[in-house]
Amino acid sequence: MHSSLSSRPRQLIAALSLATTAGPAWADQVLPPPPELQSGYRSALQPVHASRHMAAAANPLASEAGRAMLRAGGSAIDAAIAMQMVLTLVEPQSSGIGGGAFILYWDGKRVQAFDGREAAPATATESLFLQADGTPMPFRAAQIGGRAVGVPGVLRALKLAHEQHGKLAWQDLFAPAIALAQKGFPVSERLHTLLAADPYVARSPSMARYFLGENGKPVPVGTLLRNPELAQTLARIAAQGPDAFYTGEVAEAIVAQVRGHANAGQLSLQDLSQYRAREREPVCGPYKLWRICGMPPPSSGGVAVLQTLGILEALQRASPHFDLAKLAPRATSSPAGLEPTPLAVHVIAEAERLAYADRAQYLADSDYVPVPVKALIDPAYLAGRAAQIGTYSMKRAGPGTPQGADLAMAPDRSPLRISTSHLSAVDDSGQALAMTTSVEAAFGAHLMVKGFLLNNHLTDFSFLPQEQGKPVANRVEPGKRPLSAMAPTLVFSRSSGELVASLGSPGGSQIIGYVNKALVGLLDWQLNPQQASNLPNFGSRNAGTEVEAGLTSPALIRQLAAWGHEVTPMTMTSGMQIIQRTGAGWSGGADPRREGAALGD
Template identity: 45%
Template sequence: MLTSSIRALVAFAMMASLTACQTLNDAVSRSADGGAPAIVGQTRSAPAHGLFVAAANPLAVEAGLAILRRGGSAVDAAVAIQAVLGLVEPQSSGLGGGSFMMVFNAGTGEVTTYDGRETAPSAATPELFYENGTPLSFMDAVLSGRSTGVPGAVAMLGQAQKDHGILAWSDLFGDAERLARDGFVVSPRLAGMIALTGGQARTEWANAYFTRPDGTRYVAGDTLRNPAYAETIAALAREGAGALYSGPLAQAIVDTVHEGPRPGALSTADLAAYRPVAREALCRPFRIYVVCIPPPPSSGVSLLQLLAMAETPVAARALAQGETSPQAWTMFAQLQRLMYADRDRYVGDPAFVGVPVAGLLDPDYVADRAALAPGLTGSASAGTPPGGIFRAPDATQEPAGTSHFVVVDARGNAVSMTTTVESIFGSGRMANGYFLNNQLTDFSFTPTTREGQPVANAVAAGKRPRSSMSPVIILDQQGRLVGAMGSPGGSSILAYVAKGLIGTLVWGLPVQAAFDLPNLVAKGPGFGADTSRFGPTLQAGLAANGIVLAPNTSENSGLHGGIWRGDHWDGGADDRREGVARTD
């Protein structure tokens, strides 16, 4: 198992940053009459402990807590939570999708990233989504068999549970199997997705699953049963994670991908060859904390870049004005524009392209980028970080259909996991009782090169598409657990998680209040937002700064997580979803 001890990093980071933090804290701490201070000075006398689960559905939360009460580890609980989420929240994640998991080991201080991102079939080419020399429309690509990559979530959970599990793997699926056999109550959010009149909600597979015996669609409050899912769960419990990647379960996936028009090339050999990757977590100081995220192909490096820009003096002074300040929100928007421009140019699968991680986080480069924020108008252009090969801007579209959850066990071990089938109900195709992902549409639709320049996120055989999933683990200067959070939301995940971090660690808000803040997403020239949550005074102040808000038309945030506040978990579950945060 590849893990990363962060103790040396913490010591180095804090020595390098404490002097800067003193100046920074002078700039960003609120004045005596400026509201509650941020929590940057908080210290703890003992490691965090106490059971904690935050997830997007109460049934999944209860399944996780049940495992923890039996003495299971955070990773044990994560297996149970994902198994239930895939049943009760199939529009967002499932056994047919992929994920990134961050694991904190309280005993060793190590943070490990588990990469369960899907991979392209061995037969995939850069023209995967072309037909007669012309790119397919995005929805045609999503609904095709070509959109499905090898599912990675189950294999990743299997590996992580081998490394960090306490209970037997076979004992982690009882709630999911029971709910699938006996039925679960359709939630309002799922009912809303079932009621959609097109796309993945109206494929032959979705119609068969979501239509009641009387010919009408299931609605909120109905009981929905999924015996095929129960059989799959039973097989996984009995045979292990590998059951999904060989034998009848794997063959069913391949058969479904090959059905209908525009079949995919996924093979049983592709499934058998899949391996999750344990990677070193990417950790950097922020104020007096250390924020850890997955490295590429996750876009977490871009989140760290935004946080680093936020610590430069001009940005820090603006952000320090707080959550009611137009100047703070304006700076937040401009930093996002710079972040996304660089992300879209440079981030991809590091097994195929060189990603200038160190260059994107280089202090001089960060300072130069942040200096552009106050005068930025229109779309931001990508910079040229040290070690970066200038690449063509890609044509990646990244819809939302994702979930996030956080678990802390009694020993202080933690999981922060973002999980997805990509779009709502993935490709709309089902096998073994679950939806298959359309994750390959996270690749750029343009060829490998454009105007002679390589595209970092182009399709290639065996490649993992770039992801915005950025599960976060937060540590203090002693390397102890402070918190964890993450969000769904497609490419907007970076903006949502950044808001959660700034709201809690800079503005000093309770976690729930930080998550419930308005969302503001700045990619390209426009500003998507929860316009109804920005009051008229704040909207007018933003407009005076050139930030004219428009309703965010993509799927919204679903932040889940918590911060350790001295002797308890301060948890939050985004009120835009149906989740809960519970301690025990």
């Protein structure tokens, strides 16, 4: 049994203050790799300030398109649509109209959650990713080709939100992306890096024709890359709405690619035409002086973030020694400029272990599986979970038993490898958006149709439908939406009710930890958005403790190891976008690990 922090705070503080030279146990860690490679760290970034509006996306060209819509009097959703269309062109490895998205929207009065997650075909079965001998397929064998392509949802979700909150005409929002696709955009270093590292690009005829030169290598950085086929597709959707994507020529081309590949999928024209985005109830809860809102299932992001924060607040209530506000990061000479204290990493990682254990056990598409959302974020339940955190790392947490939980399910043990993008926007009227969008693994299924890439999101289901005779909640079922870690987040003041921040990040199953880090940085440590983005990544997915290689000191690693953590320094390629309210308007920060930008007036 682990000693309780609530019952032994002084003993724990004394134990944690002991410095030892015990070494970390790295060798036995089996962790999923990051979904996208690193492509440098921009250490000179400064926060961007604006008085009226702001748009933040993973590529400056997308941010410029969003700002242009805001300057034209558009709403936050107008900016988001323009940014997503540009990202389809300039950041195809991460998101696009062939993928899905989760959108949180604040209209000044209420928060709404729009679910544009991909869905399994109507003919899909739970054996989709099983080999003949009943064992799960290797990830790459499942990913490449049509097998893992789910019904894309991002366009339906954007249209649903635009119908309620759009101020500019739908057609006008596509103009920046269409112009860039026709005239060409310069290939960025990040896009080039990911293309060069992906051996499957050359094996995809449609991708090879577009991304590779005559020498068979990726086109050089700075090359003007034109995509007239995408321009034509976007022009059709701009003029006719999403139906031009989900029916007719584009839909027929999607189905032909999916079903015609050697690793064929089951997607049908009927699957596409019947897909609908859904408006769901956001998951909101208190954290100290703030109210945090996130996405409900089929995303696990909102629940897991609120669980982590609730556990951390319970620790503070049990003992003021664990008030994160008193555990602010220290200045370092690393490119990040700051490093979290060992005790902060310890308690946050332990809280995340507990949240990830519950995530694996209970979270799935709530239209198919009863998910006890309210019970999972109940303060009394989280206080009980917090009491399990002790002097030394628990290494691996087990799931709790929230009220009303279905105990007949087995935990999902499959790792996620989502390749995503995040964008945030606030407009002149104070409406705000946080949207995380994805094609799953880098370059999705490696199927290019009409100028865009198709997702491989069905691999986010558990490959094994059951364990030890019990069904896994996140197993494949017809029409079901796979579990996600995406965590677009909106923060509000509990006293005034006003919006405090919009944020989110890509990063696969590490997204939850990235958002937790940024929230603690903004709220507890009072960092500005750029400092919160710069801060070294760390946390736990309930399989070891992860710290960001190159930005984490040996002293921090040694201290964590002394407390029983099995520490793995690793690449942690977050892509945080943050917009935060200030006294004079808004401040924005972009993750230095990618090429994003926040722009405003």
